Structures are given as structure tokens and as C-alpha cells.
Amino acid sequence: MRPTKYLHNVNARRWFASGVLALGIVLSGCTEKPPEDTFIHRALNDYILPLQGNMAERSKHLAELVTEQCRGLEGSEAGEQTLDLESLQAAWRLSMRAWEQLQAINYGPINTKNLAWKFQFWPDSKNLLARKIRPLLSSEQSLTPEQFNKASTVVQGLSAIEYLLFDPSLNTQRVSSNRMCDLLSLQSDQLQRHSASLLQDWQGRYGKQLNRYGPENVDFPDAKTVVAHIVDGQLSLLESASNKKLADALGSKRKKARVNPYLLESWRSQNSRQNLQANLASVDLLFHRAGLKRYLEKSGAEPLAKEIELALQKAQEHLRADHRSFFQSLQAGNIDNAEASQQALSELAGLYKHPLPKALGIQLGFNNNDGD
Numbered sequence: 001m002r003p004t005k006y007l008h009n010v011n012a013r014r015w016f017a018s019g020v021l022a023l024g025i026v027l028s029g030c031t032e033k034p035p036e037d038t039f040i041h042r043a044l045n046d047y048i049l050p051l052q053g054n055m056a057e058r059s060k061h062l063a064e065l066v067t068e069q070c071r072g073l074e075g076s077e078a079g080e081q082t083l084d085l086e087s088l089q090a091a092w093r094l095s096m097r098a099w100e101q102l103q104a105i106n107y108g109p110i111n112t113k114n115l116a117w118k119f120q121f122w123p124d125s126k127n128l129l130a131r132k133i134r135p136l137l138s139s140e141q142s143l144t145p146e147q148f149n150k151a152s153t154v155v156q157g158l159s160a161i162e163y164l165l166f167d168p169s170l171n172t173q174r175v176s177s178n179r180m181c182d183l184l185s186l187q188s189d190q191l192q193r194h195s196a197s198l199l200q201d202w203q204g205r206y207g208k209q210l211n212r213y214g215p216e217n218v219d220f221p222d223a224k225t226v227v228a229h230i231v232d233g234q235l236s237l238l239e240s241a242s243n244k245k246l247a248d249a250l251g252s253k254r255k256k257a258r259v260n261p262y263l264l265e266s267w268r269s270q271n272s273r274q275n276l277q278a279n280l281a282s283v284d285l286l287f288h289r290a291g292l293k294r295y296l297e298k299s300g301a302e303p304l305a306k307e308i309e310l311a312l313q314k315a316q317e318h319l320r321a322d323h324r325s326f327f328q329s330l331q332a333g334n335i336d337n338a339e340a341s342q343q344a345l346s347e348l349a350g351l352y353k354h355p356l357p358k359a360l361g362i363q364l365g366f367n368n369n370d371g372d
Contacts, residue, residue, distance in 0.1 A: 100278035
């Protein structure tokens with residue numbers, strides 16, 4: 001018969017061994033995911049989907065407001081009632097802000113369906129908006145939704161709506177409110193449909209495709225490819241903000257610099273400064289809330305994360321430093337704040353173009369906003 005002490009030792013060893021095994025199983029289940037996995041999940045759920053949802057909501061509100069106001073004009077005599085432009089302009093500004101925040105998501109359905117131009121026609125250095133829309137306003141022939149969808153992208157989207165709501169020349173032309181309603185209804189309804197379609201696509205197929213990268217996924221064969229698409233979208237947005245939205249109007253890209261405020265984005269509504277603020281709000285959202293900063297820190301690039309954060313804050317401060325619109329400032333010959341803002345945006349874009357991809361081990365593609 002074995003001694004009791006020996007049995008106690010055997011049981012203790014068995015208990016210890018089983019405990020170690022159980023602890024190993026628990027710890028293996030708690031193994032931290034790769035930083036790419038966490039970032040991609042948060043980018044989809046805390047960045048892409050909320051911004052797509054906001055665009056759908058804002059464009060729906062604009063379309064409903066147009067419908068409500070235009071319905072109130074039905075049966076009224078010409079000149080008897082007019083549109084409440086102030087409320088329509090406020091709704092447009094909210095839709096434009098949502099679109100400016102969405103511009104960095106230039107991959108997925110908006111790319112495969114080639115919808116970007118239907119949301120906004122810009123740049124427009126030849127003033128095609130006025131040249132294309134004026135004939136539609138003066139014509140007595142009505143447009144069906146089918147005809148409008150096939151019409152030039154110049155007369156569609158937020159820039160075209162801006163022309164109708166803000167262009168000062170329309171006040172002197174005394175355009176019929178009913179005729180304005182015909183065109184505004186077609187434009188806002190189409191904008192609402194496209195926004196709802198993008199949201200639905202991201203909630204379904206494209207969201208799953210982004211999240212389920214792997215060898216069988218043609219578009220996203222690995223996590224780094226997904227990260228590269230997301231970061232490249234941010235770079236494209238920042239280079240557009242720096243190289244087009246301010247640089248063109250300042251003339252800084254031409255040998256003989258000549259300031260031209262009419263080359264600003266949304267100059268009719270004098271919303272150019274707010275557009276750039278919305279662009280940076282989008283960058284800020286991905287960097288902080290959706291975890292790009294944390295991803296950089298996890299990748300051993302904490303100094304770069306801090307540098308980007310400071311550059312982002314600097315650009316935001318320059319845009320907030322002047323309460324005047326860029327259009328007002330440039331018309332008056334005051335270009336200091338615009339130049340400082342453009343330089344700050346350029347510096348921020350530079351960090352996204354070279355140090356950031358290197359730190360994350362990704363390869364970015366060439367985009368049309370590249371300043372090289």
C-alpha cells in the first residue's frame with residue numbers, strides 16, 4: 001500500500017499540470033490580434049460606415065426639403081411664391097460637408113460604379129456649370145429622370161445644386177421657381193439614390209470584402225493591401241486639398257503666380273474653408289477614433305504618430321485662424337492665411353506619402369492628385 005504522502009504529491013503534480021494546461025488554453029484564446037486586423041475592423045465600423053451613413057442621411061434631408069418646398073409652389077402663379085433659399089442652402093452645406101468627409105473613401109463601390117463625378121463636378125476652370133445649366137433653366141422642355149441620369153455629369157451633383165442655390169447671377173435673371181424646382185428635384189433625388197446605394201453596398205458586399213481579405217479575395221489578398229487602400233485614400237484627399245483646392249486659386253503651381261478666387265472649390269457658396277475643415281475632420285476621425293494612430297504606435301512608429309498628430313493640429317489651427325471665407329480673403333488680396341493653410345496641408349500630405357507607408361510596410365499607388 002502506497003503512503004498517503006506519496007498520493008498527495010501525485011495529486012498535486014496532476015493538479016499543477018492540469019492547471020498549467022488550462023492556463024495555456026486561456027492565454028492562447030486571449031492572444032492579441034495583429035494590429036492590421038484591429039485597424040481594418042475599426043476603419044470599417046468607426047470610419048467608413050458612419051461617413052457613408054451620414055452622407056445618405058444628409059442627402060435624404062436635402063431631397064425631402066426640396067420636395068416639401070416645391071410641393072408648396074404647385075398651383076401658385078409665377079412670382080407669387082418663392083423658394084426658401086436660406087433653408088435649402090443650409091441643407092446643401094450639410095450635404096457638402098458629408099461629401100467632403102467621404103472623399104477619402106475613393107475605393108469600393110464609388111470607384112467600381114464610377115460615381116464620384118455624379119456627386120461633384122470640380123474643378124471647373126472653364127465655368128462649364130453655368131454654360132450647361134443656363135440652357136436647362138431657360139428651356140420649356142421638361143426632363144424626365146431617365147433623361148437626367150443620362151445627361152452630362154456637369155448638371156448633376158452638389159456643384160450643380162450649389163449653382164442653383166448660390167449663384168448671384170440667377171437673382172438678376174429672375175428664374176422661375178417652378179423651373180428651379182424641376183431641376184433641383186432631379187438633382188437632389190439622384191444624389192439621395194446614389195448615397196443610399198453606396199451605404200447599402202458598404203453594409204453588404206463591399207464591407208464583407210474589405211473585412212475578409214485573403215488569398216481568395218482578388219481585390220484584397222492580404223491585410224496590407226487593405227491598409228494600403230485606406231491610407232492611399234487619405235493621401236489622395238490631402239493632396240487634393242493642398243495641390244488643387246488652394247494651390248490653384250493661389251497660382252502657386254504656375255510660373256507666373258496669379259491669385260484667382262474663382263478657382264476655389266465651392267466659391268459660389270464661399271464654403272471653401274469649411275470644405276477643407278471637413279476634409280481634415282475626416283483625416284482626424286480615421287487617425288484618432290478609427291485607430292490609425294494606435295496602429296502606428298503598435299508598429300513601432302510612435303514618433304511618426306506624434307509628428308502626424310502635430311501636423312494635423314497645425315493645419316486645423318490655420319483653417320480656424322481666419323473667420324473670413326477664402327473667397328473674401330483672396331478677392332481682397334489677403335493671401336497669408338491661405339498660403340499658410342496650403343503649406344500646412346502640404347506638410348501633412350508629405351507625411352502620409354513617404355514616412356507613413358514605410359512605417360507600415362505598405363506600397364501606395366499613384367493618384368491623380370499627386371504633386372510630382
